[in-house]
Amino acid sequence: MKAAGRRAFLRMLGAGAGLTGLALAGCATPEILPKSGRRVVVVGGGFGGAIAAKYLRLFDPTLEVILIERNRRYVACPFSNQVITGLRDFEGLTLGYDALASRYGVRLLFDEVTAIDPATTTVVTRSGRVRYDRLVLAPGIDFRTELIDGYDPRTTPELMPHAWQAGPQTLLLKRQLEAMPDGGRVLISVPAAPYRCPPGPYERACLIAAWLRRHKPRAKVIVLDANPDITAMGALFREAWKTRHAGMIEYLPATRVSGVDTAAGAFVVEGVESVRGDVLNLIPPQRAGAIAARADLVEEGGHWCPVDPRSFESTRHPGVHVIGDAAIAGAMPKSGYAANAQAKVCALNVLALMNGKPPHELDGINVCYAAIGEDEDISIAQVFRVADGRIVAAPVPGGASPANLSRGRLEHRYAESWLRNILAEMSG
Amino acid sequence: MYAVSCRIFLRLFLAVVSLVAALPAPAAGIVPGVVCDGCHGTGGHSAGTTIPSLAGQDRDYFVIAMQAFRSGERPSTVMGPLARGLTDTDIRGMAAYYARQTPLAQTAPVDPALVKAGMKVFYDRCKTCHLDGSLWKLIHQNRGYERECSGRCHLDYGPERGKVVPLIGGQWREYLEMELAAFRDGSRGMSKRKARAFEHLDDADLAAVAAFFASRTELQR
Ligand SMILES: Cc1cc2nc3c(=O)[nH]c(=O)nc-3n(C[C@H](O)[C@H](O)[C@H](O)COP(=O)(O)OP(=O)(O)OC[C@H]3O[C@@H](n4cnc5c(N)ncnc54)[C@H](O)[C@@H]3O)c2cc1C
Numbered sequence: 001m002k003a004a005g006r007r008a009f010l011r012m013l014g015a016g017a018g019l020t021g022l023a024l025a026g027c028a029t030p031e032i033l034p035k036s037g038r039r040v041v042v043v044g045g046g047f048g049g050a051i052a053a054k055y056l057r058l059f060d061p062t063l064e065v066i067l068i069e070r071n072r073r074y075v076a077c078p079f080s081n082q083v084i085t086g087l088r089d090f091e092g093l094t095l096g097y098d099a100l101a102s103r104y105g106v107r108l109l110f111d112e113v114t115a116i117d118p119a120t121t122t123v124v125t126r127s128g129r130v131r132y133d134r135l136v137l138a139p140g141i142d143f144r145t146e147l148i149d150g151y152d153p154r155t156t157p158e159l160m161p162h163a164w165q166a167g168p169q170t171l172l173l174k175r176q177l178e179a180m181p182d183g184g185r186v187l188i189s190v191p192a193a194p195y196r197c198p199p200g201p202y203e204r205a206c207l208i209a210a211w212l213r214r215h216k217p218r219a220k221v222i223v224l225d226a227n228p229d230i231t232a233m234g235a236l237f238r239e240a241w242k243t244r245h246a247g248m249i250e251y252l253p254a255t256r257v258s259g260v261d262t263a264a265g266a267f268v269v270e271g272v273e274s275v276r277g278d279v280l281n282l283i284p285p286q287r288a289g290a291i292a293a294r295a296d297l298v299e300e301g302g303h304w305c306p307v308d309p310r311s312f313e314s315t316r317h318p319g320v321h322v323i324g325d326a327a328i329a330g331a332m333p334k335s336g337y338a339a340n341a342q343a344k345v346c347a348l349n350v351l352a353l354m355n356g357k358p359p360h361e362l363d364g365i366n367v368c369y370a371a372i373g374e375d376e377d378i379s380i381a382q383v384f385r386v387a388d389g390r391i392v393a394a395p396v397p398g399g400a401s402p403a404n405l406s407r408g409r410l411e412h413r414y415a416e417s418w419l420r421n422i423l424a425e426m427s428g
Numbered sequence: 429m430y431a432v433s434c435r436i437f438l439r440l441f442l443a444v445v446s447l448v449a450a451l452p453a454p455a456a457g458i459v460p461g462v463v464c465d466g467c468h469g470t471g472g473h474s475a476g477t478t479i480p481s482l483a484g485q486d487r488d489y490f491v492i493a494m495q496a497f498r499s500g501e502r503p504s505t506v507m508g509p510l511a512r513g514l515t516d517t518d519i520r521g522m523a524a525y526y527a528r529q530t531p532l533a534q535t536a537p538v539d540p541a542l543v544k545a546g547m548k549v550f551y552d553r554c555k556t557c558h559l560d561g562s563l564w565k566l567i568h569q570n571r572g573y574e575r576e577c578s579g580r581c582h583l584d585y586g587p588e589r590g591k592v593v594p595l596i597g598g599q600w601r602e603y604l605e606m607e608l609a610a611f612r613d614g615s616r617g618m619s620k621r622k623a624r625a626f627e628h629l630d631d632a633d634l635a636a637v638a639a640f641f642a643s644r645t646e647l648q649r
Contacts, residue, residue, distance in 0.1 A: 348458065364463065365466070367467055379505055399513075401505065417476020418479070421467055421469045421476050421479060425466060
């Protein structure tokens with residue numbers, strides 16, 4: 001994979017799978033996959049959707065489950081920061097959907113969902129309409145690039161990659177780092193929370209700093225954070241920056257990138273100051289995947305989907321459940337593990353609702369690892385419950401790694417298995 | 429992507445069937461159990477060599493382990509905070525969920541010579557306590573051993589004693605080695621009896637006995 005170019009990568013992803021049919025509007029579109037029995041349609045085959053589809057079938061093998069996903073291959077974001085610095089390639093992070101079909105009996109439709117009509121319980125794809133009894137939507141994120149002056153959604157990411165949806169963007173950032181002169185400056189902009197993977201940008205800073213120390217020791221990482229402070233595992237990252245990456249990382253809190261100056265190769269901060277860089281990793285502010293807004297599932301004046309905290313049923317449109325990054329899940333972070341856990345509880349409660357049974361309680365778990373160097377990791381582990389209609393973290397002290405990072409090597413070994421298991425859950 | 433051989437496929441299939449079979453029963457532990465599987469693998473069949481499989485684990489041992497994580501008596505990284513965040517009911521539910529799953533042997537090849545050496549260590553130092561159902565059967569198939577039977581096992585950990593015996597056969601070798609190392613360096617506490625056994629074991633013995641347990645494919649409890 002390392003050697004494979006962007007074109008090969010796209011081919012591998014099977015992009016264009018859904019581009020054959022013409023996009024037709026609502027009712028004019030033919031119905032495909034006519035419905036005979038009880039059916040749940042899942043849209044989006046990532047950490048949330050693939051698991052929802054699999055567990056719906058595991059929990060009720062008589063149910064028809066259709067998974068609609070635009071790409072034939074899924075490239076996982078977790079640990080993709082390691083791809084940027086050559087510690088790993090995409091082979092182990094790329095999954096297919098064969099097992100979901102052959103082993104679990106999920107019906108696959110590789111297509112783009114263009115509309116959802118809750119009133120007629122219909123999903124519209126490029127190739128036709130699909131009816132459902134219940135819908136589970138896990139579309140991940142899209143970017144609010146309109147908040148960044150001068151950002152062209154087509155051309156800017158080619159110059160200032162976000163690398164926040166793993167794939168060609170990740171490889172572009174890698175190439176830019178490699179091409180950068182020693183003594184260069186790598187800028188990483190962190191969007192205002194909530195965004196996908198709170199510790200991700202700080203992990204990226206660690207990994208890039210470790211790589212620079214080896215290959216371009218006079219270069220530097222500058223983190224421009226729109227948030228008032230590090231959004232996750234702050235004390236641990238600070239300790240890592242002090243003890244592992246001294247002099248390599250400069251952290252600027254409350255520093256929002258509000259525009260880009262592509263000609264000068266610079267970020268514009270709060271509309272005034274201009275910060276020049278040699279590599280510009282611009283992670284834009286985020287919203288629920290575009291289809292959520294199109295389906296009117298996003299909260300008034302907000303950017304994410306409000307849901308019931310047990311069933312993850314939309315509070316805006318009954319019969320539609322939203323999980324993963326797109327959902328407002330209280331204290332649960334926008335992580336792959338959280339999406340995985342939500343998918344399972346959602347699947348059980350979708351079935352409970354269909355069968356007129358009482359709902360299962362949410363016992364949410366999140367376990368996330370973040371690399372602080374080539375062979376050291378830190379972690380956070382939390383349990384979540386519903387209290388007063390909201391998902392809250394169980395009040396347990398000490399959910400993160402010890403402050404002195406003494407377990408970094410050990411956690412690195414666990415992290416690798418974490419990755420294997422969570423990916424194996426999706427593909428096997 | 430992880431290549432999956434036919435054999436593993438078949439085993440996974442059977443495991444899945446068992447997960448499904450487990451479901452119509454009262455859903456005790458389904459929610460807390462399945463949400464652990466993100467790390468421990470679907471149905472508790474871990475694909476990662478440093479995280480243990482939990483499928484088929486003894487229900488009582490599971491609870492003992494979680495309580496030890498919760499109190500900090502057993503050192504951990506993420507397990508301590510998780511055990512503290514979970515209720516006793518959650519933990520009992522998880523124990524029931526994992527006890528229902530069919531255990532599968534780990535899939536990494538193990539060096540037969542090491543396994544042979546490990547079997548000797550097992551007979552010399554481990555067998556009076558670590559007798560899950562299949563190991564009990566193994567030692568009774570061993571004629572030479574039968575002849576010298578002192579009856580000691582029956583006094584302590586024989587099936588008739590109803591003691592809690594963790595299922596460690598078929599577990600990942602790397603995980604077993606990590607836990608053995610933790611016993612050795614004192615970070616994980618152990619009973620006096622286990623400590624006495626450890627006095628006689630060097631690093632090579634530990635590596636061998638880890639390989640022996642990992643090599644077990646018969647995993648009845
Ligand atoms: C750098 C980085 C590191 C990370 N590290 C970790 C980590 O260590 N641990 C962790 O737990 N999480 C991590 N995450 C977060 C994790 O990747 C996300 O939280 C997770 O992917 C969310 O899952 P999801 O199902 O909501 O969305 P996604 O995984 O993004 O899946 C959404 C799917 O929906 C499809 N889709 C969207 N719209 C449509 C449509 N209209 N029609 C058809 N298909 C559609 C997409 O193609 C995609 O496959 C990381 C993220 C990043 C960026």
